[in-house]
Amino acid sequence: MQNNLVEPVGILGFGVEGQSTLRYLFREGIKDIVVMDKNPVNLPEVPAGANVKVCSGENYLDGLKDCVTVVRSAGVYPMSKELFQFQMNGGLMTSQIQLFLEQTKSKKVVGVTGTLGKGSTVSMISHILDKCGKANAIGGNFGVPALDLLEDETPDRISILELSSFQLMTLSVSPDVGVVLRVSTEHLDWHKSVEEYRDAKANLVRWQKRDSACVYLKDAAPTAKIASESPAGTKYAVSLIDGPSAGDGEAVIDGATLTIDGKTLDLADCKVRGIYQLENMAAATLACKALGIGVAEALEALKSYETLPFRMEFKGEKNGIEFFNDSYATRPDATIAATASMKRPFALILGGSEKNADFTELSNILVKERPNLKRIALIGATAERMLESLKQAGLETAGDDGKGITANIFPTLEEAFADSLNIGEGGTVIMSPACASFGLFKNYKVRGQVFDKLVENYG
Numbered sequence: 001m002q003n004n005l006v007e008p009v010g011i012l013g014f015g016v017e018g019q020s021t022l023r024y025l026f027r028e029g030i031k032d033i034v035v036m037d038k039n040p041v042n043l044p045e046v047p048a049g050a051n052v053k054v055c056s057g058e059n060y061l062d063g064l065k066d067c068v069t070v071v072r073s074a075g076v077y078p079m080s081k082e083l084f085q086f087q088m089n090g091g092l093m094t095s096q097i098q099l100f101l102e103q104t105k106s107k108k109v110v111g112v113t114g115t116l117g118k119g120s121t122v123s124m125i126s127h128i129l130d131k132c133g134k135a136n137a138i139g140g141n142f143g144v145p146a147l148d149l150l151e152d153e154t155p156d157r158i159s160i161l162e163l164s165s166f167q168l169m170t171l172s173v174s175p176d177v178g179v180v181l182r183v184s185t186e187h188l189d190w191h192k193s194v195e196e197y198r199d200a201k202a203n204l205v206r207w208q209k210r211d212s213a214c215v216y217l218k219d220a221a222p223t224a225k226i227a228s229e230s231p232a233g234t235k236y237a238v239s240l241i242d243g244p245s246a247g248d249g250e251a252v253i254d255g256a257t258l259t260i261d262g263k264t265l266d267l268a269d270c271k272v273r274g275i276y277q278l279e280n281m282a283a284a285t286l287a288c289k290a291l292g293i294g295v296a297e298a299l300e301a302l303k304s305y306e307t308l309p310f311r312m313e314f315k316g317e318k319n320g321i322e323f324f325n326d327s328y329a330t331r332p333d334a335t336i337a338a339t340a341s342m343k344r345p346f347a348l349i350l351g352g353s354e355k356n357a358d359f360t361e362l363s364n365i366l367v368k369e370r371p372n373l374k375r376i377a378l379i380g381a382t383a384e385r386m387l388e389s390l391k392q393a394g395l396e397t398a399g400d401d402g403k404g405i406t407a408n409i410f411p412t413l414e415e416a417f418a419d420s421l422n423i424g425e426g427g428t429v430i431m432s433p434a435c436a437s438f439g440l441f442k443n444y445k446v447r448g449q450v451f452d453k454l455v456e457n458y459g
Contacts, residue, residue, distance in 0.1 A: 003103060006068040006092065008032040012083075013073025014041050017096055020145035021071045024099075026050065027151065036063040067091060071099070074141070074166040093170065097163065100139075100146040101173045106159040110287055111140075111174070113163045113204045114181025114223070116334055117280045118142065121181060122162045124284035124305055129158060131301035132293050136160055141167060158291060169200040171207070177290045178205035178230060179283050180216040183223045184333050198222055205230035213290035215283050219243035236286040238279060251282035258282050258299070260289075265299040272305060273324070274312040276337035281305075310448035312338050312432075318459040320425030325455075326432035327448030332362035335434035339370055346428040347375035347420035349413070351383045352435030352447075359386050362434055363393035367405070374398070375423055376407040377416035382435050383409040413440065413447070417454045 009030050011021050014037035025033055026047055033052045035041055041054045055063030061082040064070065069092045072078055078093065087093055101109065112122050119142045129136040139149040140161035149159055161175065183201055205214050206229045216227035218237035227235065239249030251260045256267040258278050267278060285298040307313050310327040317323070326338045330352070339348065348366070359382075366373055367390060375398075378386055390407060398404035410416040413431075420429045431451050441447040 003028055003099065005030060005071075005094075008034055008067050008069075010034040010036055010063060010067035010070040011073070012036050012070050013076045014039070015073060015075065017073045017075075017145050019044075020147050021073070021096060022052075024147040024150070025071075034063045034066050036060045064091065069094065071095060072170065074164060078170050095167065095170055096146045097140065097161070097167050098171055098173060100150065100159075100161075101171075101175065103150060104159060105153050105155050106149075106157050107155060108158050108177060108291055109175040110158065110160045110177040110179065110291070111163050111204050112161065112179040112181065112283075112287075113165070113168060113183075113201050114179075115184045115331065116337065117181045117276075117283075118162045118164075119308055119328075120277065120311055121179060121280040121284050121287075122160050123308055124280060124302060125160050125287050127305045128284060128288045128293060128298045128301040129160075129291075131304070132288075132297055134158060134291075134293070138162070163204060165197050165200040168203040171203040174203065174205055174207040174212065174230075176208075176211075177213045177215070177287050178208060178232070179287050180204060180214070180223050180226050181283060182217055182220045182279065182333075183226060184331075198226065202226045202229050205232065208232040213287075215286045215290065217279060217283070218245045218249045234290060236290065238282040238286065251286055253278045253282060258285075260285055260299070261295045263295050263299055265302060269303050270305065271303070272307045272312075273314050274307075274338060274341040276340065277307075277312070310444060312341070313448075315452060315455045318455070320427075321421065321423060322428040323455045324428065324430040324432070325448050325451050326430060327437070327444045327451060329432040329434060330436045330444060332357055332359055332434045335432040336362055336365050338430065338432040339366065339373065342370070342372060342428055342430065344426060344428045345372045345374045345423060346430055347377065347423040348373060349377045349379065349416050349420055349429070349431040349451075350433055350435075351378045351386055352380040352433045352440070353438040354381045354385075355436055357382075357435070359389040359434070360393070363389040363395075366390065367393040367395050373405055374427070375420055376405055377419045378407065378409045379411075379413055379416050379440065380433070380435060380437075381439050386434075413450055414454065417451070421458070 036055045064086045136158040141164045142162035210233040212232040213234040214230040214232040217223045218239040237249035238251045239245040241247040241254035258265045288298045313325045315323040396404035398406040437447040
């Protein structure tokens with residue numbers, strides 16, 4: 001399908017996604033382009049005949065006056081007064097995901113969103129399709145930018161997109177198969193309210209057609225509400241045997257067992273750790289069912305699926321201590337899910353940069369519902385606030401009787417790791433910070449790499 005971009009075309013935001021958009025515009029033969037970014041812009045080589053204007057610095061949005069169409073990068077908030085005025089004056093605003101969904105030749109497109117588990121579910125869907133011999137590619141918020149997928153696209157391919165609320169916020173077209181995972185609260189430093197955040201998520205399925213399919217978690221109220229907005233003729237629900245829907249779903253999770261259409265999968269037969277992964281497995285299987293894959297084949301494929309780096313990644317056992325790297329857990333609910341899987345006495349490394357998250361629920365669960373939690377090592381800008389929250393939840397300092405939790409603040413991950421080793425033989429050390437990494441580390445990947453190195457050098 002031909003693009004309907006009217007020149008001059010602006011690129012709003014010139015990070016990885018914006019640079020991908022520029023490549024796309026060059027491929028499409030767009031000649032008149034305006035690149036806008038608050039940060040300095042380094043342009044690649046410009047094709048002959050193309051005119052690329054750069055607007056950077058504090059007044060970068062002044063470039064809007066030279067544009068008829070703007071392709072907004074996901075991280076740029078779309079409800080600013082400048083963008084509102086641009087559209088009121090007849091300007092057209094679109095996005096990478098909008099353009100991809102309008103132009104894709106893919107056989108089917110699967111979109112996955114949620115607060116937790118997006119990357120894992122997308123990679124599980126891809127793994128199942130690989131095992132079943134179905135051509136597929138991953139893009140969006142995970143993998144490559146969506147418009148890069150158009151470059152070598154074939155009609156027999158299935159495209160799988162991980163989609164954040166940033167990418168979904170202005171979307172007016174939805175994928176063939178929409179997967180809505182557990183949705184809680186996130187990015188309130190960007191979104192104006194919880195309602196705005198969840199409303200953005202709903203665009204994943206809001207514009208589906210009758211022949212579309214929607215997969216969702218029935219026992220998670222915000223997720224079920226989002227799914228109710230989908231006009232899809234096929235809806236598949238994941239439910240818990242002990243949840244509000246009492247196992248009334250197409251996929252049912254009972255403890256560590258997943259059942260779909262009479263076929264079962266036991267977590268013990270899989271390579272992944274973490275009971276919360278069953279929700280992702282259920283969603284991935286149902287998405288593949290909607291694509292025509294047999295349930296038995298999908299569940300069998302999941303047995304060989306290996307977790308993504310830094311997502312509850314088992315790093316081995318040394319001197320009788322297990323190690324788990326969950327650096328990707330940048331939100332409290334991710335850490336709640338990760339610690340629910342701990343079987344042995346465990347030491348937890350918590351903390352990071354400040355996003356003003358509420359640690360009340362996390363603290364209450366750690367103190368009152370994790371009896372095998374013995375040590376907490378706190379790091380980063382949130383350490384003191386987290387410690388105070390734990391105390392308010394009733395944290396008792398460990399005594400000679402073995403009761404209580406040892407909790408201390410450390411200036412570095414190295415020192416927090418060294419303290420956590422005091423869990424001793426038969427215990428587990430898990431880094432699941434519940435916070436972003438900025439401050440001590442460039443990102444969660446670097447934090448995860450440092451933890452991996454500490455494990456590697458131990459013993």
